[in-house]
Amino acid sequence: MNILSKLISCSIILTAISCSNKDQALEAENAINAKDLEKHVIVLSSDEFQGRKPFTVGEEKSTQYIADEFKKLGIEGGFNGNYFQDVPAVELNYSPDKSITINAKNGEITLENTKDYIAKTPHLKDSVEIKNAEIVFAGYGIVAPEYGWDDYKNIDAKGKIVLVLVNDPGFATQNKELFKGNAMTYYGRWSYKYEEAARQGAKGVLVIHSDKAAGYGWEVLTNTSASGISIQAKDGNAQKCALEGWITDIAAKKLFEKSGLDFDALTKKATAADFEALSLNCNLNLTIKTKLKFANSKNVVAIIKGTKRPDECIVYSAHWDHFGIGPKQNGDSIYNGAIDNGTALGAMLETAKAFSKLKTKPERSIVFIAVTAEETGMIGSKYYVENGLFPPEKTIANLNYELLLPIGKMKDVTITGFGQSELDVYVEQAAKEQDRYIADEPFPENGMYFRSDHFSFAQAGIPSLFIKGWQDSRENGKEWAKDQINNYWANTYHKPTDEYNPETADLSGCVEDAKLFFKIGYKLANETTIPKWNEKSEFKAIREKSMAK
Numbered sequence: 298m299n300i301l302s303k304l305i306s307c308s309i310i311l312t313a314i315s316c317s318n319k320d321q322a323l324e325a326e327n328a329i330n331a332k333d334l335e336k337h338v339i340v341l342s343s344d345e346f347q348g349r350k351p352f353t354v355g356e357e358k359s360t361q362y363i364a365d366e367f368k369k370l371g372i373e374g375g376f377n378g379n380y381f382q383d384v385p386a387v388e389l390n391y392s393p394d395k396s397i398t399i400n401a402k403n404g405e406i407t408l409e410n411t412k413d414y415i416a417k418t419p420h421l422k423d424s425v426e427i428k429n430a431e432i433v434f435a436g437y438g439i440v441a442p443e444y445g446w447d448d449y450k451n452i453d454a455k456g457k458i459v460l461v462l463v464n465d466p467g468f469a470t471q472n473k474e475l476f477k478g479n480a481m482t483y484y485g486r487w488s489y490k491y492e493e494a495a496r497q498g499a500k501g502v503l504v505i506h507s508d509k510a511a512g513y514g515w516e517v518l519t520n521t522s523a524s525g526i527s528i529q530a531k532d533g534n535a536q537k538c539a540l541e542g543w544i545t546d547i548a549a550k551k552l553f554e555k556s557g558l559d560f561d562a563l564t565k566k567a568t569a570a571d572f573e574a575l576s577l578n579c580n581l582n583l584t585i586k587t588k589l590k591f592a593n594s595k596n597v598v599a600i601i602k603g604t605k606r607p608d609e610c611i612v613y614s615a616h617w618d619h620f621g622i623g624p625k626q627n628g629d630s631i632y633n634g635a636i637d638n639g640t641a642l643g644a645m646l647e648t649a650k651a652f653s654k655l656k657t658k659p660e661r662s663i664v665f666i667a668v669t670a671e672e673t674g675m676i677g678s679k680y681y682v683e684n685g686l687f688p689p690e691k692t693i694a695n696l697n698y699e700l701l702l703p704i705g706k707m708k709d710v711t712i713t714g715f716g717q718s719e720l721d722v723y724v725e726q727a728a729k730e731q732d733r734y735i736a737d738e739p740f741p742e743n744g745m746y747f748r749s750d751h752f753s754f755a756q757a758g759i760p761s762l763f764i765k766g767w768q769d770s771r772e773n774g775k776e777w778a779k780d781q782i783n784n785y786w787a788n789t790y791h792k793p794t795d796e797y798n799p800e801t802a803d804l805s806g807c808v809e810d811a812k813l814f815f816k817i818g819y820k821l822a823n824e825t826t827i828p829k830w831n832e833k834s835e836f837k838a839i840r841e842k843s844m845a846k
């Protein structure tokens with residue numbers, strides 16, 4: 298045999314192998330169907346599951362159901378066969394002072410709890426007392442060397458209460474050259490502001506709310522202001538600020554006026570890099586009493602071990618929790634969470650089924666994780682990332698399912714956080730196979746990329762995807778899809794009306810999304826490439842540091 302014919306026969310064999318891989322992948326993918334997906338949604342969003350609230354019977358039923366389904370598929374439990382990962386958690390119920398009075402330069406001002414401010418504490422203590430802490434204004438509260446930005450450059454925030462604006466200077470100015478312009482960066486999120494204030498040694502931090510800059514109204518904050526869930530941190534969260542909270546822009550403006558300062562002029566100044574933080578020359582006194590309830594919640598974790606690179610993994614995630622039983626609305630008090638996150642859990646179980654059908658198992662390991670307490674701060678996913686089966690540097694990618702709408706097939710695949718990483722290319726390729734196109738999220742200023750479990754992975758430097766059909770109905774077009782979404786946000790999201798109705802639901806789009814997730818994960822699992830964050834991503838440096846280990 299000469300070299301040429303050897304090469305030819307070699308390439309024929311290679312093509313045959315890749316062909317049969319493709320066939321078996323397609324066969325596995327075709328196991329995903331609406332009937333099975335629907336069964337999961339009906340069970341998980343049934344009244345019997347009581348809204349799937351952590352620490353309740355709803356948790357027991359949900360986590361057991363999901364574990365049983367993995368078992369039926371022959372996918373083993375992540376922890377030596379055990380499906381459950383205990384998440385040591387604490388439920389905190391707050392009673393802050395009903396009002397606070399501040400003596401400012403031009404007189405007294407009294408602010409009321411929930412009307413003007415929200416005060417919480419992450420400290421795992423019965424009571425936290427703020428005594429005569431100086432109040433300072435630190436602009437956007439951002440330290441971002443890559444943008445040449447440091448709002449704390451000229452003050453020592455130690456022991457002080459910092460007031461900071463929500464979102465970032467790019468949004469405020471709509472200047473494309475500043476941060477990421479209209480799109481919110483992580484520096485714009487309240488969670489970043491809390492983290493940075495703690496790094497600066499501040500005693501407390503109050504984020505100044507405005508509807509537009511936050512992306513949601515004040516009531517979204519007050520609805521959930523009375524309680525929280527935290528991980529049982531060894532140090533009792535002592536490294537965090539004692540006070541974490543919000544103040545309305547109206548109340549902040551009044552406080553600035555009483556302090557002899559011009560709120561509007563100063564917030565404008567804060568959009569420039571040469572802004573200098575300043576004192577309001579007044580002090581805050583406030584006590585927060587907290588009732589603590591220590592209890593374990595659970596993540597459900599299943600694994601298919603890789604054949605060639607078992608120490609590397611792709612993680613699929615979807616949160617199982619929702620709000621349980623709450624305030625009655627139109628006679629219903631069960632927050633069933635059919636779309637948030639029943640359809641998503643169903644889609645993940647269907648993707649898992651497809652992987653279980655593969656004749657040749659994937660080369661990298663595949664992890665499926667149904668996480669707890671997403672609705673109360675993404676606690677379950679954070680805990681998994683820090684105590685996972687694989688370290689961040691061995692976790693190649695995370696694909697997260699959240700809010701899949703049962704409104705039929707969509708032409709688009711919306712990537713929330715479009716442009717963040719090389720994973721976009723994988724989405725594009727898989728979307729093409731389904732005759733779909735990729736689209737940017739409709740409101741990048743709302744910071745949705747920082748608002749579901751994939752973000753816990755991103756914070757550890759792991760490239761993460763939050764994707765779904767969202768904007769362009771195959772049958773009814775874009776305007777119709779927009780109406781459906783708007784209707785969902787207004788009438789169903791986080792309400793007892795988030796129920797499953799088999800008469801009106803069309804799961805064909807969720808089936809397509811589940812197949813898309815399979816395609817992307819299958820490709821990632823069978824190659825040696827490690828996708829990277831893009832140049833301007835906030836998470837690039839974190840990844841590079843963890844990969845250098």
Ligand SMILES: [Zn+2]
Pocket residue numbers: 616637638671699700
């Ligand atoms: Zn959700």
